[in-house]
Structures are given as structure tokens and as C-alpha cells.
Amino acid sequence: MTLLDVRNLNITLQTAMGEARAVRDLNITLKKGETLGIVGESGCGKSMTALALMGLLPENATTSGELLLSGEDLLEKSEKEMCTIRGNRMAMIFQEPMTSLNPVHTVGRQIMEPLRLHRGLSKKEAFEEAKRLLDRVGIPNPSERIRNHPHQLSGGQRQRVMIALALSCSPDILIADEPTTALDVTIQDQILELIQTLVDEEGMSLVLISHDLGVIAENTQKVMVMYGGTAVETGSTDRIFDELTHPYTQGLFAAMPKIGMGRNRRLTTIPGTVPDLINLPKGCTFTDRCPLASEKCGGAVPARSQMNESHTVMCHHLDKAIKARGGELYQ
């Protein structure tokens, strides 16, 4: 059963410099219990996609396309209707556990808020439930911690509180936007493990956003690689890492220092920087930095080619890209 169906989503931001096309023609389908990873560098539109799903886009944003949650179009909902969905059927974990919790309220109060609002629990019931949730996300001594303010907790514990908050109404979809970027590797490991267990046990769908290919590879079933506001490559995680095809994905993978790589090889670099969303190239957004780029690339948006039933790539030079697999592309 398809839970989330995003069709041709476009997001445009009105800025003082002109129109910035943050997301272009994006399609996502997510079944119940499925996990999807979105990878990309800053400015590729991954966070904008997450905000659009939650109905939290900034006021200068205009959208087109469809965003269907169990058949209902979220883009057409009023703010009032969105309030009953947000935090209830869909919940989000933000990147900065330091700034996304309210510093003047106790964590208990913050977890109780959605419980009372969406599930209509009494104050006492909500308090008990909040305690149970804190215990569930692995915070030691929940009956004491519930009275703590965010500053009394460590970064990892704050992120656990954020997860407890997101879980409070057993949402259908959990969106995690760089949930571990601000944390140490060991704490990151614990948090990802926690998210993974909770998703398995509660049967939630997960959208995990990260710039780290490693995090995505180990925690999702499907991957979507975004560049310049579009999905340039999508596929199932099990296979995609053996068959990286789009020149950008190949470059991104080769540019990552990997443990065990040794010190004698130079790191592959992708020349240039991420594109300016205001003056995006007309055709393929990767044209300026792509070693395979030809005239065709600058003029027309490449079609989505199906590599096999689960793997799609947007590139004009598919054959050359496939031949270049293995890292020779950027030498």
C-alpha cells in the first residue's frame, strides 16, 4: 500500500536576488514500513523536501505538484487541517537538538504537548506516557529526567528526547533531517540504532536525510540522490552502491575518504561548487561540473532512464557513465 506519493513536486523561493528553484519535478513513493534515504550536499533541496512534507515551508515559498498522504493532498490542506496531521500522522526529527527544543520548558512538558493536543490525554495520563516514551528511547532514570530542562541533557540525550517527541503520537511517517550530523560517531551509532529499532517495531515509514553516504547505506532500503533540486539517481540500497551510475553519484562516492583506503591514493574531487539555485543551468543541473558534459546537457533536462526495476538515473550519457564505473571519471 502506498502511504506517501509525491508527484512532480516543485518548490520555488522568492528571494531578493530572484527566484530560487529549490526543488524541481520530484517524485517519491513510500510504502508503509519502508525506509527511504535522501542524500546530497547542502543546497540540493533535501531539507526543503522535508519541510514541504511537513507543511513547514517558509512564507516566500510557492509549490506545485501533488503531495499525497494516503490519498489526501497535503498541499491543499489549510493550516488548521495541517495542524492535526503534523506531529500526529507525520513527525520530524531536526538536525540541531540544541536549538529545536524549547529551552524554557522541561522536556516532560514538551513531550506532553502533542500527547494532550493530538491524543487528548489528561495531564496525568500524558505525564505517565511521557515517562514511558523517555524510557523507550533509552534515557536512564526517566522519572527524574522528565523534570529536566534541555540544557541539563547531553547532545545525544536531547536527540533522544526529540525522537520521543516525534514518536509520541505513533506517526505513520517519521522524517529525520540529518538527525546525527551534530553528534559524535559513537553517539550517532546509538541514535541510528534506536531509530532503526523503533521503525521496525512500530511499523513506521522513515525518510532519512543525510549528506553521509555511509549513514544512508546502513539504515535505509531505498536511496534517492539529489543534486540541484532534482533526484538524479534512485534505487534500492542493496544494489545501488554496486552500480553507482550518475556522474555526480560516482564523484560523491569517490570524494569521500573511506576507512581502509590508505594514504597513497589521492582523493577524487568534483571540480567547482554546488550550483546557485537562482541561476540553475537550463538542462542537467550538473552540467558545469560534469566530466562527461556535452552541448546536449546544457540545453535539455535528461530523461529518467530505467536501469532495472528499482534503479533510475537521469543522465544523457548513460553508456559512458556506466563504462566509467570504478572511479576513472574524475582523473
Place this chain on the structure above:
Amino acid sequence: MNKTVLKVTDLVRHYPLPKESLLAPPRFVYALNGVSFTVEEGKSFGIVGESGCGKSTLARNVMALEDTDAGSVQILGNEVVGKTFNELRPLRQHFQMVFQDPYGSLDPHHTVGRIIAEPLAALEPLSRQEREDRVKEVLSSVGLKPTDMSKYPHEFSGGQRQRIAIARALITRPALIVADEPVSALDVSVQAQVLNLLRDLQDTHGVTYMFISHDLAVVEYLCDEVAVMYLGSIVEKGKTEDLFARPAHPYTRILLDAVPQPASGKKRDRIRLTGNVTGQTEKRSGCAFQDRCPMVDDRCKRETPTLKEVEDSHLAACHFSRELVEKAG
């Protein structure tokens, strides 16, 4: 025999905490508890560890940016601990620093030329022409154009700003550059450019790096030697190849295992670390890692392990390091 550029001996730094009451004993954050290492000319020394392990405190003390409680830091044979501001001034040209955040570490009101030329003020006076030549030379060595001199920091991307920060560190032709997480604020594709640049500069200028990072893959790529820190002490130190292939401290093993691998296939088997970094404000007997260690036994609670050699120039502070190395080897 190579020249020693940086020699740190038993460096101690304890930050005092406010007293709980007038008669309460003073309390401290034990940020550095006796750290020693040496770095030879033209080598890169990496320091890894979780946040709160004292990495940045170490950098600030090596750079003589704050008072040190005990121990010594010698740069090119000159002691920097305990010197006054004016005594340090002529020495500072030999050691420069690159900071983590390329947005916060460049003054937005100054042109790039002025930002880069600023460290030259600590040298003997130079003519305007000489200064300009030096700035142009250093700009081209970090891959920027000489015309970029008159631009302002906001006109550059994150990666380019970090190049400017590196140019500013290079302009005094220092022997040592201390880099505190220089690539962690950058995107993957740009990070690779900056890492390659740091390596090229080492080949052409022969600079020595003290490189601080929480990213083990980055350290493996750039550094000749690595030290792993935990709660203000070095728990393992050795050549990068040895340390990554045969970690002799359980903490190093766990850190290496925690790095997610970008590859398809099954999840790896590994030991996960439980709990957070704790106990920075208390002194206790035994190993600092005992609460989180999967191999802990009675001896760890009684005896504090010291750094001992497990292989040639590979040291670890663990009672079980020999067994660990044998198992991995």
C-alpha cells in the same frame, strides 16, 4: 634524523569551576591530564576523539592562546608555555592555526588581502610592495586568483573561505600549522578539494600539521601518526597504518567500528559503545574508560593503565592491549 618541530611534554590543563559554597573544595574540569607527543618536520600528526575529550583544549594550549597549568610545549626548540604576550609575538610566525568554521573566522569587514596580510604585522616591517607580493604568492599556492585580494569574504563559498584561512596561516611561512577540524563544516565534494590542497602544501612547503578531527577517515587519509584521546589523555598513539589495522585500545576499536560504511550489503557485526563521555569533573582511580569498556575487569578499576609500547612506536594505555593487537594481527 629528522628535526622535531613540536614537542609537548606532560601538558596539564584543569579549568576551575565555580565553588558550590564558600567552604566547599574547589572543583575542576580535567580537560588535559598530562599529554605528551612529538611531531617531526614535514609530518602530520592527527588527534581524534569524541567531543569533550580535550582535543580543542590541546590545540589552544599548543598555540599558546591560553594559560597552561603544567607541562611544556616546545616549537622548534623554543618553549612557549609561560611566555608573555610580547615574548610570544616574534615566535608566532612559526606556528599558525586554521579554525573549524570558515564563516566565523574571517572578518567580514576586511578585504581578503587585508585578512591574509594581518599575520605579517608580527614580523619585521615590510614594504607595501613586499607585502602585496607575499599575499599574491600565497593566494596562488592555495588555488585562488591574485585578483581575489580586493574581494570580501562573503563573495566566496565555504571551500574557498577555508582556502583563505589556510592562506592566512601560510603567509608567515610557518613550520607548524594547527588545524582544528578544518573540513568538518564543508560538503563532501569540497572537503576532498581542501584535503588534497593540505597535502599538496605539505609536499611543496614542507609544513608540519597538527590535525584535529572527529572523522577517522579524514585522519587516515592525511596523517602519518595518530593519537586517540579520551577524557583528557592519550589512550593510544602510533603510525596511522598500525593503529588503524591493529587498534590496541578497545576505545579505538569501537570508534573505528562506529563509522558507517558506504557499501551495499548486510550490517556489520560490531561492539556498540553505551553511555556518554562522563566524569570530566572528577578524578578517580583506575582506567578512565572503565564505565563504557566492553572488556572491563577488576584490574581496570584498581590500576590506571599507562601508555606502554605494544609494537614498534605503537603505544596504548590498556591492560589488554597485547591481546587486542594479537587478535587483530
